Amino acid sequence: MKETLTGAWRLLSIAWRVDWRKTVTAVVLMMAGAVAAPLLAAFLGLMTDAVVDGRTGDAGGYGVVVAVLAVVTLSFGNFAHVAYFELAELAELHFVEELMTLSNGYEGIEHHERPDYADLVTVLQPESRRFPNALQALFSTFGLLLAVVFTAVLLARLNPLLLLLPLAAVPPLIAGRKAEAITDRARTDTAQPTRIALNLFRLASSARFAGELRVFRMSDELRRRHAELWETTSRGLWHANTRAALVRAAGQTVFGLAYMGAMILVIREAIAGHHGVGDVVLVISLATQVNRQVASAVNLLGDLQRMAGTLRRMDTMRGLVTTAAATAPAQRPSAETAPGAGRQTPPETFTRGIELEGVDFAYPGTDTPVLTDVSLTLPAGSTVAVIGENGAGKSTLVKLLCGLYRPSRGRVLLDGTDLRQLPAEQWRERIAAGFQDFVRYELPARSTVGLGDLPRIDDDTSVRAALEKAHATDLIGQLADGLDTQLGTSYTEGAELSGGQWQKLALGRALMRETPLLLVLDEPTSALDPEAEHHLFERYAAQARTLGASTGAITLLVSHRFSTVRMADLIVVVRDGRIVETGDHTALMKAGGLYAELFELQALAYK
Numbered sequence: 001m002k003e004t005l006t007g008a009w010r011l012l013s014i015a016w017r018v019d020w021r022k023t024v025t026a027v028v029l030m031m032a033g034a035v036a037a038p039l040l041a042a043f044l045g046l047m048t049d050a051v052v053d054g055r056t057g058d059a060g061g062y063g064v065v066v067a068v069l070a071v072v073t074l075s076f077g078n079f080a081h082v083a084y085f086e087l088a089e090l091a092e093l094h095f096v097e098e099l100m101t102l103s104n105g106y107e108g109i110e111h112h113e114r115p116d117y118a119d120l121v122t123v124l125q126p127e128s129r130r131f132p133n134a135l136q137a138l139f140s141t142f143g144l145l146l147a148v149v150f151t152a153v154l155l156a157r158l159n160p161l162l163l164l165l166p167l168a169a170v171p172p173l174i175a176g177r178k179a180e181a182i183t184d185r186a187r188t189d190t191a192q193p194t195r196i197a198l199n200l201f202r203l204a205s206s207a208r209f210a211g212e213l214r215v216f217r218m219s220d221e222l223r224r225r226h227a228e229l230w231e232t233t234s235r236g237l238w239h240a241n242t243r244a245a246l247v248r249a250a251g252q253t254v255f256g257l258a259y260m261g262a263m264i265l266v267i268r269e270a271i272a273g274h275h276g277v278g279d280v281v282l283v284i285s286l287a288t289q290v291n292r293q294v295a296s297a298v299n300l301l302g303d304l305q306r307m308a309g310t311l312r313r314m315d316t317m318r319g320l321v322t323t324a325a326a327t328a329p330a331q332r333p334s335a336e337t338a339p340g341a342g343r344q345t346p347p348e349t350f351t352r353g354i355e356l357e358g359v360d361f362a363y364p365g366t367d368t369p370v371l372t373d374v375s376l377t378l379p380a381g382s383t384v385a386v387i388g389e390n391g392a393g394k395s396t397l398v399k400l401l402c403g404l405y406r407p408s409r410g411r412v413l414l415d416g417t418d419l420r421q422l423p424a425e426q427w428r429e430r431i432a433a434g435f436q437d438f439v440r441y442e443l444p445a446r447s448t449v450g451l452g453d454l455p456r457i458d459d460d461t462s463v464r465a466a467l468e469k470a471h472a473t474d475l476i477g478q479l480a481d482g483l484d485t486q487l488g489t490s491y492t493e494g495a496e497l498s499g500g501q502w503q504k505l506a507l508g509r510a511l512m513r514e515t516p517l518l519l520v521l522d523e524p525t526s527a528l529d530p531e532a533e534h535h536l537f538e539r540y541a542a543q544a545r546t547l548g549a550s551t552g553a554i555t556l557l558v559s560h561r562f563s564t565v566r567m568a569d570l571i572v573v574v575r576d577g578r579i580v581e582t583g584d585h586t587a588l589m590k591a592g593g594l595y596a597e598l599f600e601l602q603a604l605a606y607k
Contacts, residue, residue, distance in 0.1 A: 004177070004301065007308025011091075011138050018090040026084040026139045033076030034143025037289055038150040040069040045282030052277050084139055088132035095128050098314070102321050109404050114364050119191040120317045122198070127310040130303075137303035144296060151286055151293070158279055161265060168258030169290070173297055175251025179244035180305040186240030187309075190233040197229035259290070346427050347415045350380035350517055350552030354401065359410035361396060370396045371577045374410070378556070378570070381548030383541050385557045385565030387595070388574035394558050395436065397574065398522050401556070403427050414517075434510030436523035436558075440502050442488025445479055448505050452512030462512065469511040471539060472504035515551055519544065522558040537564045562599045571595065 015023045047062035103112075103121070112118075148169075203209050204222045213219055262283065359374040371393045378384050386394050399405050400412060403424050412419040419427065432452065441448045449466055450457035460483060467473050479485035479495060487505075488494040497505075510521065537557065544555035559565050566585040573581035573588070573595045581593050588595040 003312060004305045004308045007311050008138055008141070008304050010311055011134055011304075011307055014091050014094060015084075015087055015135060015138070018094055019087055022083045022087045026080045026087065026135075027142050029076045029080035029083065030139040030143040031146050032143075033073055033080065034140070034147040035150055036069045036072040036076070038147055038154055038286060040066060040073055041282055041285035041289060042154055043069060044285055045278035047278075048281045049278030080139060081136075084135045085132060088135045091135065092128055092131040095131065095314075099124060099128065099317075102314075102317055109399075114320070115192070117317065117320055118195055119188070120313055120320070122191045122195040123187055124310065124313055124317065127306075127313075130307065130310070133303050134307035137300040137307075140296065141300050141304065144293060144300065147289070148293060151290060154282065154286055158283060159265065164258065164262075168255045169293065169297060171254040172248070172251035173301055175247045176297075176299075176301045177305060179247045180302045180309075182244045182247070183237075183240050184306065184309045186237050190236045193229040193232045197226050197233065200226045200229070344417055344421050346422055346430050346517065347417070348551075350415055350554065352415045353380040353382065353552070353554060354378040354518070355411075355413040355416075356400075357411045357413065359400065359407045359412065361400060361405060361408050369408070369577055371400070374577075374579055376572060376579055376582070378554050380415075380552035380554065381545075382569040383544045383548070383555045383557065383567070384570045384572060385559065385568035386572045386574060387559065387562065387565055387598070392574040393577040394574050395522055398433075398435075398520055398556065398558060401518065402431055402433060402520060430517040431520065432510050432513040432516040432518075433520040434507050434522065435520075438503065438506035438509075440488065442494060443486075444483065445476075445485045445487055445505065446483035448487055449483075449508040450512065452509035453514075456512065463508070466512045467504075467508040469539070469543060470504055470507035472508050475501055475504050515547065515553070517551065517553050519547075519553065519555045520558075521556065523560070538567065541567050562595075566599075 012023070043062050043065045047059055047066055050056075050059035050062055099121075200222050204213065204219065204226070213222065354377070356374050356376045359371060360369055361371040362369045374397070386397060388394050396405065400407060403419060403422075406420065414422070414427075441451060443451075446460065446463050447457055449463045450459065452466065453462065456462040463483060464473065464476070467475065476482050478501070486494045487497065489496050507521075510519070537559075541555075544553070547553045548555070557565060557568060565571055569584060571581075571583060571585060571588055572579060573593075575594060581588055581591065581595050583591070589599065
């Protein structure tokens with residue numbers, strides 16, 4: 001109960017912060033409408049007695065009051081709906097924004113790798129749409145409490161024993177709380193199969209994957225797995241809802257027996273002449289209202305308890321992200337970290353470059369290292385290529401350099417300064433990156449490219465220059481409205497592009513920043529043919545030498561195609577999370593190691 005009360009207070013605080021005027025309006029209207037109901041019963045009893053006694057004038061006056069109270073009872077709740085519905089939309093927006101902030105507010109991305117985090121997101125996303133129900137429950141509760149007080153006073157005037165009738169509402173409330181706890185646990189327990197089923201649905205309904213699904217005849221298999229997962233989820237929720245319904249029914253049965261007892265008591269006293277017909281009408285009306293109040297209280301408590309669970313999960317998510325930030329190696333006190341951490345700024349130019357000293361890294365929740373004892377120097381002004389088989393740790397190494405992950409052990413130094421001593425946002429302002437898993441932003445083409453440098457997002461000259469660097473200016477002519485073309489099938493008029501076209505836009509986005517200290521191109525041309533990639537990398541290498549000569553900038557290329565990376569100043573060979581070879585193409589070929597072996601194997605494939 002404490003969690004429910006705390007959740008209700010937090011919900012009221014959210015509503016107050018969003019718009020206190022609408023909050024006050026909704027509360028006043030809901031309370032007025034709720035209080036009008038027991039008063040309606042009281043005046044209905046008075047009107048009945050007046051009619052029985054033949055007091056026509058009094059009966060007419062009471063009838064007018066009854067009519068007014070009936071209008072208030074029926075309409076004020078609807079007027080309140082206008083206020084709290086808009087309030088609920090604003091509160092939902094506030095909640096979603098907080099969810100997005102939590103998801104992206106921490107400088108690292110380690111928490112995204114955790115299954116418990118994914119489960120929380122799966123539950124929280126649909127729960128955010130329950131704010132209208134939750135706010136209605138909250139405001140209705142204020143009115144309900146006041147109505148219960150008025151009802152109790154009216155019942156006590158007739159017979160103190162009738163006060164037991166509102167007390168009979170306690171078992172249904174306890175039962176409702178227990179029932180909601182059962183369903184809440186079920187939502188948590190079924191979060192994982194729900195998340196996987198939703199992922200399968202996205203796969204099966206996405207145009208991006210339609211071709212591959214048909215070639216491999218995966219449609220039936222996806223449907224089968226999706227059905228099995230939903231069956232698991234549905235079975236778990238059905239059993240929970242069945243148990244919850246039985247618990248609620250038991251609570252309502254207790255109240256039903258009390259309701260019958262109250263009717264018998266009043267009717268017997270009326271027969272004995274202790275009460276008039278109006279009192280019988282009053283008790284019947286109030287008992288009916290108490291019945292509705294109990295049912296309403298059970299439902300309201302369930303809604304409030306569910307929202308309290310949602311806010312608790314949000315706290316859990318906040319704690320998880322905060323813990324990830326606090327326990328990340330970047331935040332731990334270390335003998336390697338000098339005093340004044342976080343107060344330095346990235347260098348304007350590189351004179352020495354980037355050094356990795358004894359770096360280890362393991363993903364959150366695992367003890368298996370992805371990188372082990374990596375010691376490496378990326379000289380200022382150089383073009384560096386990172387190669388290795390799938391799963392060797394290349395992309396992880398790239399994300400460490402970008403500050404998306406922090407080493408489990410060791411240091412990443414920028415001109416001798418530990419990356420942990422630099423504000424993450426300032427370092428990322430000096431980075432440009434094109435990742436293998438690039439985003440397909442469904443925006444106008446200009447913005448899709450311009451996002452790479454937000455201050456110049458709508459600058460046509462800068463966007464065209466970036467596309468020129470990416471060797472992608474031909475793409476503008478292929479779009480119906482040039483840079484104004486809306487991209488993506490989420491829009492009726494949106495253009496769907498090929499994988500290569502999306503990748504060219506991503507490359508242009510990566511090249512928007514004119515003077516980055518680190519340019520990362522992680523498999524940036526996987527959708528292009530080898531010849532096109534080779535020519536493109538030749539241009540990158542030339543641009544990198546020009547940029548490197550002026551600022552010491554480092555260009556880091558990741559590719560599976562050895563014919564492309566041979567032009568790099570330094571080639572780094574990664575295997576099983578370790579650096580096994582470094583050097584230029586000529587030196588590595590002479591060494592006859594893993595690089596030479598892989599180069600020869602790939603060369604044979606093109607012969």
